[in-house]
Amino acid sequence: QVQLQESGPGLVKPSGTLSLTCAVSGGSISSSNWWSWVRQPPGKGLEWIGEIYHSGSTNYNPSLKSRVTISVDKSKNQFSLKLSSVTAADTAVYYCASKGTDSSWYVNWGQGTLVTVSS
Amino acid sequence: EIVLTQSPATLSLSPGERATLSCRASQSVSSYLAWYQQKPGQAPRLLIYDASNRATGIPARFSGSGSGTDFTLTISSLEPEDFAVYYCQQRSNWRDTFGQGTKLEIK
Numbered sequence: 001q002v003q004l005q006e007s008g009p010g011l012v013k014p015s016g017t018l019s020l021t022c023a024v025s026g027g028s029i030s031s032s033n034w035w036s037w038v039r040q041p042p043g044k045g046l047e048w049i050g051e052i053y054h055s056g057s058t059n060y061n062p063s064l065k066s067r068v069t070i071s072v073d074k075s076k077n078q079f080s081l082k083l084s085s086v087t088a089a090d091t092a093v094y095y096c097a098s099k100g101t102d103s104s105w106y107v108n109w110g111q112g113t114l115v116t117v118s119s
Numbered sequence: 120e121i122v123l124t125q126s127p128a129t130l131s132l133s134p135g136e137r138a139t140l141s142c143r144a145s146q147s148v149s150s151y152l153a154w155y156q157q158k159p160g161q162a163p164r165l166l167i168y169d170a171s172n173r174a175t176g177i178p179a180r181f182s183g184s185g186s187g188t189d190f191t192l193t194i195s196s197l198e199p200e201d202f203a204v205y206y207c208q209q210r211s212n213w214r215d216t217f218g219q220g221t222k223l224e225i226k
Contacts, residue, residue: 045217045220046157046163046206046208048215048216051215059213059214061214062120095163104153104168104210104215105168106155106163107165109163109164110162111162
């Protein structure tokens, strides 16, 4: 069973860059899965941020695309999220998640990490 | 972009009752739709995929139906642990979208 664990700063200043990493255990990041980031503002619903395949191919939410970069580090079996020019509207719980092999559905989730954008 | 609209926003029922949750897509997604359950402070959990297939370990009281633009999640007899928020999700054109959620609360 794949396990995911997010890590990164819990507080980011406005106009700064949010950086998170998701460590993958119990499986290889080189498997045929999409590795994704999903966020949830306090008290609100889920928003897809984007995803990466082990080959490095990426897909991003069009509303965030200009600010988002997702990358993979095979040597560390982890993937990362960078979101630039953040504002208070980017305050949310950020989840990393993975889909099943050749699947469109999220079968594994990290526990989530709250990132607050504030000065 | 395909928009998923869930209804109702809140559903108030008692344990033992039947719950029917709806998810409508702005255009056809065929059978490519999933349902998730989220409890406070927890990550979502996959319940149903490909519209009608239960994920591993999901009780038989959960069922999904529908295709095209209209989908339903049914919980046949509510257990206390079923009160949570439910989301639908689709994937098309290399993009995922989620519905806004239905909160299932105890009446």
